[in-house]
Amino acid sequence: MKSFYENWLGGRDGAVGMLVLAVVIMVAFPLMFDIFRLNLIGKYLTYAFAAVGLVMVWGYGGVLSLGQGVFFGLGGYCIAMFLKLEASDLVSTQHQTTPGIPDFMDWNQLTALPAFWQPFHSLTFAIIAALVLPALFAWVIGVAMFKRRVSGVYFSIITQAVAAILTILVVGQQGYTGGINGITDLKTLHGWNINTTSAKYVLYYVNAVLLLLAIMVCRFVLTSKLGRLLLALRDKEDRVRFSGYDVASFKIFIFCLGAVISAIGGAMFTLQVGFMSPSFVGIVPSIEMVIFAAIGGRTSLIGAVYGTLLVNAGKTAFSESFPQLWLLLMGGLFIGVVMLFPNGVAGLYDGWFKPLVARWKSRRPVMVRVADPLAKSE
Amino acid sequence: MSLDKSIVLAIEDLTVSFDGFKAVDSLNLYVERNELRVIIGPNGAGKTTVLDLICGKTRSTTGSIRFKDIELTRLPEYRIVQAGVGRKFQTPSIYENLSVYENLELSYPAGRGVMGCLTFKRTETIRERIREIASMIFLDDQMETMAGLLSHGQKQWLEIGMLLIQDPELLMLDEPVAGMSVSEREKTAELLNRISAGRSVIVIEHDMEFVKRIAHKVTVLHQGKLLAEGNMESVQHNPKVVEVYLGH
Amino acid sequence: MGGYSLSDLWSIVVMQGFSGLSLFSVLLLMALGLAIIFGQMGVINMAHGEFMTIGAYMIYFCSRIVAKYMPGFMPYYFVFAIVVAFVVAFAVGYFVEFLLIRHLYKRPLDTLLATWGLSLIMQQVFRSLFGAREVSPQLPDWLMGAWKATDTIDIPLNGLFVMALSILVTSGVFLFLYRSSWGLKVRATTQNRVMAGAVGINTRLVDRLTFALGCGIAGVAGAAFTTIGSTGPTSGSLYIVDTFLVVAFGGAGSLLGTIFSAFSIAQVQSLLTFFLTNAMGKVTTLLAVIVILMLRPEGLRPNKVRK
Numbered sequence: 001m002k003s004f005y006e007n008w009l010g011g012r013d014g015a016v017g018m019l020v021l022a023v024v025i026m027v028a029f030p031l032m033f034d035i036f037r038l039n040l041i042g043k044y045l046t047y048a049f050a051a052v053g054l055v056m057v058w059g060y061g062g063v064l065s066l067g068q069g070v071f072f073g074l075g076g077y078c079i080a081m082f083l084k085l086e087a088s089d090l091v092s093t094q095h096q097t098t099p100g101i102p103d104f105m106d107w108n109q110l111t112a113l114p115a116f117w118q119p120f121h122s123l124t125f126a127i128i129a130a131l132v133l134p135a136l137f138a139w140v141i142g143v144a145m146f147k148r149r150v151s152g153v154y155f156s157i158i159t160q161a162v163a164a165i166l167t168i169l170v171v172g173q174q175g176y177t178g179g180i181n182g183i184t185d186l187k188t189l190h191g192w193n194i195n196t197t198s199a200k201y202v203l204y205y206v207n208a209v210l211l212l213l214a215i216m217v218c219r220f221v222l223t224s225k226l227g228r229l230l231l232a233l234r235d236k237e238d239r240v241r242f243s244g245y246d247v248a249s250f251k252i253f254i255f256c257l258g259a260v261i262s263a264i265g266g267a268m269f270t271l272q273v274g275f276m277s278p279s280f281v282g283i284v285p286s287i288e289m290v291i292f293a294a295i296g297g298r299t300s301l302i303g304a305v306y307g308t309l310l311v312n313a314g315k316t317a318f319s320e321s322f323p324q325l326w327l328l329l330m331g332g333l334f335i336g337v338v339m340l341f342p343n344g345v346a347g348l349y350d351g352w353f354k355p356l357v358a359r360w361k362s363r364r365p366v367m368v369r370v371a372d373p374l375a376k377s378e
Numbered sequence: 379m380s381l382d383k384s385i386v387l388a389i390e391d392l393t394v395s396f397d398g399f400k401a402v403d404s405l406n407l408y409v410e411r412n413e414l415r416v417i418i419g420p421n422g423a424g425k426t427t428v429l430d431l432i433c434g435k436t437r438s439t440t441g442s443i444r445f446k447d448i449e450l451t452r453l454p455e456y457r458i459v460q461a462g463v464g465r466k467f468q469t470p471s472i473y474e475n476l477s478v479y480e481n482l483e484l485s486y487p488a489g490r491g492v493m494g495c496l497t498f499k500r501t502e503t504i505r506e507r508i509r510e511i512a513s514m515i516f517l518d519d520q521m522e523t524m525a526g527l528l529s530h531g532q533k534q535w536l537e538i539g540m541l542l543i544q545d546p547e548l549l550m551l552d553e554p555v556a557g558m559s560v561s562e563r564e565k566t567a568e569l570l571n572r573i574s575a576g577r578s579v580i581v582i583e584h585d586m587e588f589v590k591r592i593a594h595k596v597t598v599l600h601q602g603k604l605l606a607e608g609n610m611e612s613v614q615h616n617p618k619v620v621e622v623y624l625g626h
Numbered sequence: 627m628g629g630y631s632l633s634d635l636w637s638i639v640v641m642q643g644f645s646g647l648s649l650f651s652v653l654l655l656m657a658l659g660l661a662i663i664f665g666q667m668g669v670i671n672m673a674h675g676e677f678m679t680i681g682a683y684m685i686y687f688c689s690r691i692v693a694k695y696m697p698g699f700m701p702y703y704f705v706f707a708i709v710v711a712f713v714v715a716f717a718v719g720y721f722v723e724f725l726l727i728r729h730l731y732k733r734p735l736d737t738l739l740a741t742w743g744l745s746l747i748m749q750q751v752f753r754s755l756f757g758a759r760e761v762s763p764q765l766p767d768w769l770m771g772a773w774k775a776t777d778t779i780d781i782p783l784n785g786l787f788v789m790a791l792s793i794l795v796t797s798g799v800f801l802f803l804y805r806s807s808w809g810l811k812v813r814a815t816t817q818n819r820v821m822a823g824a825v826g827i828n829t830r831l832v833d834r835l836t837f838a839l840g841c842g843i844a845g846v847a848g849a850a851f852t853t854i855g856s857t858g859p860t861s862g863s864l865y866i867v868d869t870f871l872v873v874a875f876g877g878a879g880s881l882l883g884t885i886f887s888a889f890s891i892a893q894v895q896s897l898l899t900f901f902l903t904n905a906m907g908k909v910t911t912l913l914a915v916i917v918i919l920m921l922r923p924e925g926l927r928p929n930k931v932r933k
Contacts, residue, residue: 064738145920150920153664153668153670153734153735153738154919156670156735156738157867158916161871161912161915165909165916224495224496224498226496228483229495231476232473235474236474238467238471241455242464242467243484244490245456246490250495294739330746331744331745333743334739334740334742334743339726
């Protein structure tokens with residue numbers, strides 16, 4: 001029990017953080033908001049998976065992936081393909097030239113389901129694919145890059161190029177992927193209508209639980225020796241290498257872990273929002289995921305969730321009323337967080353709020369703090 | 379030559395060139411079991427490059443490096459370490475944001491794979507070993523100190539300790555007493571003499587007094603080539619050595 | 627490649643080759659600026675594309691002013707507009723370095739994020755100033771039209787002009803870096819910043835001017851860009867990934883490598899675009915570059931140094 005507390009929750013601080021987070025997303029939000037808003041929050045929380053993945057890859061692994069949307073998208077598309085096939089039964093597609101295939105294929109003059117779509121008739125396969133495909137893809141990229149010691153900005157730009165390539169491919173191969181519109185009109189999961197209010201509540205809670213579990217898995221990795229090794233790696237990579245570790249394999253592992261976590265987010269996105277499109281795969285969404293993690297604090301797993309919620313709430317609020325202003329604000333966020341708050345919300349909490357609480361607890365006179373600047377100015 | 383069981387490291391015809399410049403030039407070097415060898419030579423003689431070549435940091439152009447009949451020139455770095463070669467860098471290379479204990483723990487040769495790291499447990503054997511090494515390197519009362527806060531000399535010791543905990547058969551130290559005070563040097567010489575029992579050690583050093591205290595045999599490099607080899611006495615009186623190195 | 631006769635193929639290759647030359651020129655000018663900045667300070671300027679857009683908008687702006695107030699000057703304005711494009715992009719780059727970049731040296735990944743933010747802001751500023759719609763400057767008559775080399779081969783004049791422009795700028799940069807005393811300071815700072823500072827080079831000023839110079843060249847790239855496409859607020863951002871790949875592919879810090887890699891990438895992409903679709907041509911090129919980069923992470927012409 002003690003080891004669960006220490007290794008999976010991260011000791012007292014981590015456990016308190018987890019508890020607060022769980023209460024906020026599982027009790028407070030459902031009480032405060034109607035199902036429309038809650039579903040929107042659920043959507044944001046799926047992005048939080050990508051941000052948590054980035055905390056691991058960027059914050060702890062030291063490599064900035066600008067292609068996190070690729071994995072988010074892969075997870076989402078796998079589930080979307082299953083749902084689309086279920087929605088494209090013979091009865092609902094009877095007016096098509098070729099009934100029984102997804103509508104966008106019919107529009108693009110396809111007359112049979114492509115071979116790679118076939119296995120997605122099975123939900124089990126789709127779920128496994130949603131987890132394994134992104135991991136495999138990340139593994140291939142990771143091996144190719146880390147074994148050859150590509151790192152730093154090179155790694156970032158290449159992952160960004162991968163995101164660009166995949167978007168162009170998905171958009172270009174309309175008949176196979178649904179093109180720019182993506183895979184839409186998803187209705188049921190094994191006959192269970194995912195668009196009803198009750199289904200949305202269920203999916204919201206499944207998503208919340210998965211997110212908390214993902215954070216716990218990451219916490220476990222970080223409190224293990226691997227976590228200390230990652231810290232060592234950022235400090236003196238050569239020393240780690242010459243202490244008998246295959247450095248590349250650790251970077252590959254953390255990159256794959258980040259990919260799988262993002263993919264879970266993508267899969268939950270598809271289920272909660274009811275479609276998947278290339279606009280969650282490309283350069284822009286991928287780098288926005290980085291800003292979620294950065295605002296939360298790049299080394300804070302829980303901060304990543306709050307960062308995601310904050311940025312998206314801001315985005316929704318502003319794009320409704322002042323769409324132009326939002327882009328300026330977003331740009332400002334990138335610059336501001338890097339220059340002024342490199343540790344994001346978590347940094348503010350640790351550096352400002354926690355000492356304040358500590359001071360309040362120990363009842364130290366606040367006078368001391370006020371007096372300090374005066375003393376300096378003399 | 380390499381079949382001789384007393385030879386641990388056999389470097390033969392080793393050359394590395396950077397864009398035509400030969401930093402190490404057809405070098406032959408043999409190190410015996412339990413030997414403490416010191417490599418000296420003026421700046422740019424190729425001393426550090428030789429260590430880089432042995433531990434795989436730099437790849438040779440031609441030639442072979444055999445360690446107990448394992449060819450090292452093509453092995454990845456971590457395999458060279460796992461084969462039993464440890465190397466200390468010129469400037470202390472330790473994990474400044476981790477404690478002394480954690481520095482030693484990460485260097486302990488267990489759980490070196492991804493899965494090994496995830497399932498790694500601090501057993502009593504490991505704790506015991508870490509304490510033992512820490513007392514050898516005079517840091518047993520600093521276990522919880524962040525390594526970045528140690529003095530320069532202590533950092534050097536810590537790095538030596540991080541190698542010792544791997545129990546390598548060949549230990550390579552690049553300027554282990556650089557930046558140390560006189561008393562720290564004394565202690566380090568003692569430490570080196572103690573740890574060279576049961577393993578071979580290669581040391582690069584400039585401090586001749588220190589070299590005299592520890593060396594079994596001295597190798598002098600000059601412009602990437604072997605200039606002289608033998609005990610300190612003979613090397614010091616070798617006219618070639620005097621000319622390029624000690625003379626000026 | 628069925629359906630094309632040998633002479634058809636030849637004409638296609640030549641014409642696509644020349645259209646590739648226009649792309650080459652833009653990529654080269656972009657990459658040149660980025661390579662100088664990246665090689666000099668290890669900073670990735672994600673807003674580099676927006677500096678190109680500044681240049682393109684300056685051409686448009688000048689063409690509007692000239693058309694309105696001094697129509698007689700129309701045939702010659704383009705040359706002056708290029709200078710304006712350079713100067714404005716240079717000036718903006720100078721201030722950006724002062725306000726932003728200089729605080730972030732040694733944090734390359736953070737610079738990447740901050741300059742991405744800058745690019746978003748710049749795009750919004752363009753949108754507010756020039757509108758969201760794409761615009762095209764009115765080009766002088768002598769830039770229009772084509773030179774008919776043979777019956778089947780048409781070579782557009784603007785392509786030739788842009789080509790000449792990029793050769794001029796490239797040789798200028800080359801002379802500047804390798805023949806001027808200021809260039810010597812730049813190269814010294816690149817190789818050993820601390821030592822350069824110790825021998826009395828004002829490395830901060832060198833950084834600032836180098837950054838500004840890179841941005842100014844991107845402005846000229848924008849001028850070249852107006853001859854092959856219309857300008858919108860996000861025009862530049864489409865080029866940033868390609869440009870970085872050009873720099874990485876050429877080997878950071880090598881001018882010749884940059885020229886060669888810009889040439890090969892532009893030509894391959896232009897040819898593939900003809901035989902495949904637009905998108906697939908681009909995808910194939912990018913993939914090829916990434917694969918080659920994985921095989922040779924140090925690029926085509928790495929600097930060999932004893933470490």
